[in-house]
Amino acid sequence: MAKIVGCITTTHVPSIGGAIAKNLQHDPYWSPFFDGFTPVHAWLKKVKPDVAVVIYNDHGLNFFLDKMPTFAVGAAAQYRHADEGWGIPIVPPFKGDLDLSWQIINTLVEKEFDIVTCQEMLVDHAFTIPMSLLYPGGESPPLRTVPICVNTVQFPIPSARRCYKLGEAIGSAIESWDSDARVVVLGTGGLSHQLDGERAGFMNKPFDLQFIDSLISQPDWATQYSSTELVELVGSQGVELLNWLAARATMSGKVRKVHSNYHIPISNTASGLMAIEPAH
Amino acid sequence: MKKDGLEHKIPGTTIFDGTQARKGYALNKMCFSFNSAENRAEFKADEDAYCAKYALNAQQREAIRNRNVLQLIAAGGNIYYLAKFGGIFGLDVQDVGAQQTGMTKDAFKAKLLAAGR
Numbered sequence: 001m002a003k004i005v006g007c008i009t010t011t012h013v014p015s016i017g018g019a020i021a022k023n024l025q026h027d028p029y030w031s032p033f034f035d036g037f038t039p040v041h042a043w044l045k046k047v048k049p050d051v052a053v054v055i056y057n058d059h060g061l062n063f064f065l066d067k068m069p070t071f072a073v074g075a076a077a078q079y080r081h082a083d084e085g086w087g088i089p090i091v092p093p094f095k096g097d098l099d100l101s102w103q104i105i106n107t108l109v110e111k112e113f114d115i116v117t118c119q120e121m122l123v124d125h126a127f128t129i130p131m132s133l134l135y136p137g138g139e140s141p142p143l144r145t146v147p148i149c150v151n152t153v154q155f156p157i158p159s160a161r162r163c164y165k166l167g168e169a170i171g172s173a174i175e176s177w178d179s180d181a182r183v184v185v186l187g188t189g190g191l192s193h194q195l196d197g198e199r200a201g202f203m204n205k206p207f208d209l210q211f212i213d214s215l216i217s218q219p220d221w222a223t224q225y226s227s228t229e230l231v232e233l234v235g236s237q238g239v240e241l242l243n244w245l246a247a248r249a250t251m252s253g254k255v256r257k258v259h260s261n262y263h264i265p266i267s268n269t270a271s272g273l274m275a276i277e278p279a280h
Numbered sequence: 281m282k283k284d285g286l287e288h289k290i291p292g293t294t295i296f297d298g299t300q301a302r303k304g305y306a307l308n309k310m311c312f313s314f315n316s317a318e319n320r321a322e323f324k325a326d327e328d329a330y331c332a333k334y335a336l337n338a339q340q341r342e343a344i345r346n347r348n349v350l351q352l353i354a355a356g357g358n359i360y361y362l363a364k365f366g367g368i369f370g371l372d373v374q375d376v377g378a379q380q381t382g383m384t385k386d387a388f389k390a391k392l393l394a395a396g397r
Contacts, residue, residue: 015372015373059360059363060311060312060315060360060361060364061315064308064309064312065301065305065308065309065312065358066309082315083315083316083317084315084364085314085315085320085363085364085367085368086363086364086366086367086372087367153296153358153360154296154297154298154301154358155295155296155297155298156297194293195359195363195373195376195377196293196294196349196353196359196362196380197292197293197294197350197353197380198291198292198350198380198381199290199291199292199293200292200376200377200380200381201377201381201388201391201392201395202395203392203395203396205395205396228290228295231290231293231295232290232293236293236295236296236359237359263396264392264393264395264396265392265393265395265396267372267373267374268373268374268377268392270395270396
């Protein structure tokens with residue numbers, strides 16, 4: 001059976017793509033963020049995942065309000081990035097993993113998640129930036145991918161409780177997959193930030209730090225909050241932490257923290273990074 | 281978990297719900313079109329014609345004319361699509377944040393830094 005080697009959760013702020021293109025990794029503004037990835041690069045070299053399941057939210061590249069799925073699973077042989085309108089560089093395509101896509105689709109529907117399946121799917125910065133951060137160098141990462149998109153754009157968004165259960169179901173799909181593949185699960189976005197309204201610039205460091213800790217000590221801690229409560233606590237766009245929660249929930253056994261980093265600000269966002277592995 | 285009351289108001293925050301999505305559909309659809317360089321060029325060449333093509337209402341047309349983010353949100357705009365409109369003018373999210381909070385960009389950036397302390 002396939003094995004989940006761990007879970008990585010990271011911010012996906014678009015301007016990171018610009019910083020990579022301009023080689024600003026060692027710039028004083030950017031280094032507290034980029035330096036956080038060094039231990040995760042070493043860990044990835046050690047655990048060597050074959051496939052990444054990437055739980056993220058689309059910001060208006062593949063999905064528009066004409067059709068807005070709550071949960072969508074990619075089932076394509078290849079996923080392309082494209083022009084998002086405000087000028088971050090377009091990165092090379094990513095390889096899909098059709099077998100794992102359908103294993104996840106079949107399991108989720110069996111477990112009563114009414115998902116949308118996508119045999120064509122563009123992936124936006126919320127997918128591409130974490131890949132560029134984890135596998136720097138500008139070439140396509142050396143692993144296959146399955147994108148899973150969560151609606152965090154239009155309310156009602158799925159509750160934290162529902163996203164946690166989605167993660168558990170994705171985890172069981174991976175662990176019952178008849179394959180010897182090593183799988184890493186990514187959850188992207190957050191942490192606290194708000195781009196819109198007079199409250200723009202809002203961040204909540206105490207909450208973010210408590211949330212990061214909770215992923216080890218009590219992973220379902222954030223499921224106590226309603227979606228509106230989360231907006232109040234982490235900002236309108238901070239609700240992307242739902243992707244972190246779903247990614248974490250894929251790991252059913254005891255876990256240990258490999259590494260975490262938290263830095264304010266990257267653009268308008270409190271940036272977070274965490275890598276978790278099974279505790280043996 | 282408490283029942284999720286969308287009526288719960290958060291100061292300075294417009295939750296993008298069904299009401300906003302209905303109100304803002306034409307505006308958001310136009311902004312979504314700015315993923316394409318060809319469409320961005322067409323907007324720049326004739327803004328009136330482009331807004332008419334997407335059937336913006338008077339409030340949305342005025343907010344686009346004013347390049348005013350709070351007005352665009354009041355007209356049903358969602359920030360992710362509005363960002364694509366801002367991109368046409370090279371505006372980043374600090375420009376957008378400064379405009380909405382009535383601060384200079386430097387003051388807004390200082391506020392972001394202060395959140396880390």
